Amino acid sequence: MSMLDVRNLHASYGDVAVLHDVNLHVDEGEIIAIVGSNGAGKTTLMRALSGLMTRSRRMSATGTVVLDGEDISRLIASRRLRRGMALVPEGRQVWPELSVEDNLLLGGFTRRRESTVVAEQLDYVLTTFPRLRERLQQDAGTLSGGEQQMLAIGRALVSRPRLMLFDEPSMGLAPVIVDQILSSITQLRDGGTTVVLVEQMVNLALEIADRGYVLERGHVVISGPAAELTANEQVRAAYLGVTSTTYESDTDD
Numbered sequence: 001m002s003m004l005d006v007r008n009l010h011a012s013y014g015d016v017a018v019l020h021d022v023n024l025h026v027d028e029g030e031i032i033a034i035v036g037s038n039g040a041g042k043t044t045l046m047r048a049l050s051g052l053m054t055r056s057r058r059m060s061a062t063g064t065v066v067l068d069g070e071d072i073s074r075l076i077a078s079r080r081l082r083r084g085m086a087l088v089p090e091g092r093q094v095w096p097e098l099s100v101e102d103n104l105l106l107g108g109f110t111r112r113r114e115s116t117v118v119a120e121q122l123d124y125v126l127t128t129f130p131r132l133r134e135r136l137q138q139d140a141g142t143l144s145g146g147e148q149q150m151l152a153i154g155r156a157l158v159s160r161p162r163l164m165l166f167d168e169p170s171m172g173l174a175p176v177i178v179d180q181i182l183s184s185i186t187q188l189r190d191g192g193t194t195v196v197l198v199e200q201m202v203n204l205a206l207e208i209a210d211r212g213y214v215l216e217r218g219h220v221v222i223s224g225p226a227a228e229l230t231a232n233e234q235v236r237a238a239y240l241g242v243t244s245t246t247y248e249s250d251t252d253d
């Protein structure tokens with residue numbers, strides 16, 4: 001049985017359908033890459049999985065999301081978080097006027113009655129990201145982009161998730177910071193956390209992923225082991241900037 005099983009997922013904003021019959025699964029211990037161009041529906045997929053496509057905001061999602069054998073499709077976001085699935089949202093979404101510490105503590109609100117878990121997780125986050133420990137009392141808005149991304153990841157970690165959804169964690173960050181963030185994701189997986197990773201840096205994502213899904217205009221068009229996607233002509237042309245034409249003859253001139 002897969003840890004996460006998504007069947008016939010449709011999602012829309014008002015009358016505009018964005019996800020069409022998406023089917024995917026995530027096995028425990030995997031890193032799954034979700035690849036797709038701008039507007040393909042990657043963020044919408046992350047929202048739908050997290051329970052953020054709520055009708056009150058003129059959004060809707062239908063289909064089945066099963067986590068550890070339990071149908072969670074009808075559960076609100078905080079209940080899904082409580083069951084072990086946490087989102088690190090696109091654009092980080094930290095609370096700029098709150099301290100680093102308060103941002104982290106808010107990440108643990110679903111476990112507020114389990115102070116030991118929150119304290120342990122907080123310590124784990126600060127050990128994983130020592131920069132956050134140095135800046136614990138600073139307002140989150142004063143952090144650099146990379147530090148804010150660490151905070152967004154740390155905030156999700158405080159709830160002790162078993163499955164983490166990352167929506168473009170590398171966005172706007174310098175290459176050296178991107179490497180740090182991606183290696184922290186690999187470390188999390190090695191520590192037993194299952195990962196779904198949406199990334200524009202497709203080559204880097206496929207390097208650390210076990211399998212991947214390619215989303216085009218709200219449809220899953222290709223899926224398979226990461227190595228197969230990396231070798232796939234369509235993926236190479238559309239997402240890896242590699243065309244099937246060779247340039248040997250040019251360089252021979």
Ligand SMILES: Nc1ncnc2c1ncn2[C@@H]1O[C@H](COP(=O)(O)OP(=O)(O)OP(=O)(O)O)[C@@H](O)[C@H]1O
Nearest residue numbers: 013016018036037038039040041042043044045090
């Ligand atoms: N809150 C919203 N209200 C209405 N339409 C939306 C909303 N959010 C996204 N959309 C539309 O849904 C489609 C999918 O958007 P989504 O943000 O899921 O794509 P994405 O793959 O994450 O893109 P990007 O790579 O730019 O992050 C787009 O056409 C977008 O304009």
Ligand SMILES: [Mg+2]
Nearest residue numbers: 042043044090
């Ligand atoms: Mg997006």
